[in-house]
Amino acid sequence: MKLRTRLVISFCIILFLPIIMAGGLLYAVTAVLPTLDIAKTHNEYEYIRRLPGFQQLAADMFTAVVVILVITAIILIIWTYSGIISRVRQLNRAADNIREGNLDFTIDTKGGDEISELSESFEAMRRRLQRNAQEKLDAEQEQRALIANIAHDLKTPITAIKGYAEGILDGVADTPEKQERYIRTIFNKANELNTLINELTLYADIDTNRIPYNFCKLNVQDYFSDCVEALEMDLENQHIRLSYSNEVDADVMMIADPEQLSRVIHNIIGNSVKYMRAAEPSYITLRVRDVGDFVQIEIGDNGKGIAAKDLPHIFDRFYRADESRNSAAGGSGIGLSIVRKILEDHGGKIWATSREGAGTTMHFVLRKYQEAANEKSSDH
Ligand SMILES: Nc1ncnc2c1ncn2[C@@H]1O[C@H](COP(=O)(O)OP(=O)(O)OP(=O)(O)O)[C@@H](O)[C@H]1O
Ligand SMILES: [Mg+2]
Known part of the structure; x- marks a missing residue:
């Protein structure tokens, strides 16, 4: 009562x-x-x-x-x-x-009076605090995993740098050719370290919303044509064929930060290159489609593919499919989490389809700039 x-x-x-x-x-x-x-x-x-x-x-x-x-x-x-x-x-x-x-208890909220209402509020507060505490715990675990991952990823190139430097110091590299090869390897490994550190810094900035986006009105056809032109040569050098199709009208515009969008595309294509099957003739497809209010971009490859059990997790931070963690392909599993964050900040989304041993396709959508609709509404 x-x-x-x-x-x-x-x-x-x-x-x-x-x-x-x-x-x-x-x-x-x-x-x-x-x-x-x-x-x-x-x-x-x-x-x-x-x-x-x-x-x-x-x-x-x-x-x-x-x-x-x-x-x-x-x-x-x-x-x-x-x-x-x-x-x-x-x-x-x-x-x-x-x-x-x-916070591990429950509050009895039976009855329909004011005290029950107060108890319900209290119980909701307790649940919220419990959730926050759990989230904090998860974040701490993630931080620990991050440190372990960074340590792992830094160790490999550093061990190599140390080994080759020792080789030079000990006189193992006794010919000028050998010395040059050793120094080049040290240089490449130092570059790998640099990339990794840059990725980690970018990840930290993106995660704490410190990246100032520079959104512009971009012509979809022009943007992707330029993008493909820049990619083609690079991929050709790696014997990968790039096929491109653009099915949107010439005047379709989108709002995006060109630099960050390019980061998205490079990250996805970088994965396609990294997870290619060695024996096959490799190809990557880039398709741009018009799907109403959005432009849908599909980037496919005929690489190793992703196991069904890994597919739901590939956009999680530091997630790497087991096989790739054990394989020689470097990386810390940050790439796709950055991609997802950038696309979400653009009001878009990303998902993947894949078949192990056959290939992977990344699909993402970006909102169109509705110039015609805007003008019409201002005419009335
Ligand atoms: N095109 C692809 N083909 C096969 N596997 C892929 C592909 N793209 C992503 N993956 C899988 O998804 C995982 C996560 O990708 P993500 O780009 O986030 O990390 P990474 O490439 O391992 O490391 P990083 O990008 O930080 O260097 C990869 O480890 C890989 O197992
Ligand atoms: Mg990657």
């Missing part, structure tokens, strides 16, 4: 009980007494009223009224108090637990 209803009932009883009793008393004096036929005139009534027996009766009745009122008040107070106090105590215990940092 609601606390307000409880108090209204108590108020009514406390108010009306004395009135009913006083009415009963009045009725006894005015209606019942004449029927007793013991007094005929006013003077006789007065006489009876002053009789010691009558006064005793009035005193007894007054006492009875007081006693009934006290008992009623006590019952009502116990009734109201018992409905509240146990749950207030429960909330008190809950507050103590929360203060001590113990």
Whole structure:
């Protein structure tokens, strides 16, 4: 029962009980007494009223009224108090637990009164705090995984640099050709380290929203044609064929940060190159489609593919499919998480389809710039 209803009932009883009793008393004096036929005139009534027996009766009745009122008040107070106090105590215990940092309990929210509403709010607060604590724990675990990953990824090139430098110092590289090969390897490994550190810095900046986006209105056809032109040569050198198709109209525009979008494309194509199957003639396809309010870009390859169990996780930070972690292909599993974050910041999304041993396709959408619609709405 609601606390307000409880108090209204108590108020009514406390108010009306004395009135009913006083009415009963009045009725006894005015209606019942004449029927007793013991007094005929006013003077006789007065006489009876002053009789010691009558006064005793009035005193007894007054006492009875007081006693009934006290008992009623006590019952009502116990009734109201018992409905509240146990749950207030429960909330008190809950507050103590929360203060001590113990969030593994539940608060009983039964009943439909105000205290239950308060208990529900408390329970929601406890659940929220528990979720936050869990998220914090997960973030800490992620940080630990990050440190382990960084340590792992830094170790490989550093070990190589140390080995080749030692080779030069110890005189193992005794010919100028050998020395040059050693120095070139050291240079390449140092470059790998540099890329990794840049990626980690970018990741930290993106994660904390410190990347200022420079959104521009871009022509879809022009942007991707330029992009393909820049990519083609690079891929050709690696004996990878790039096929490109653009199915959007020449005047379709999109809003994007060209630099960050290029980072997205390079990251995806970088993966396609990295996870190619060595024996096959390799190819990458880039297809740009018009899908209503969005432009959909599909980048496919005929590489190793991704196992179904790994596919839902490839956009998670530091996730690398087991095989690639063990393989020689370097990387820390950050690339696709950066890609996803950039696309989400553009109001788009990304997903992947893949078949192991056959290839992978990354699909992402970017919102079109609706110039025609904007102009129309300003015409009206
Ligand atoms: N085109 C692809 N073909 C096969 N596997 C892929 C492809 N793209 C991504 N993957 C899988 O998804 C995982 C995550 O990719 P992501 O780009 O995030 O990390 P990475 O390439 O391993 O490292 P990084 O990009 O940080 O150098 C990769 O480890 C790989 O297993
Ligand atoms: Mg990658």
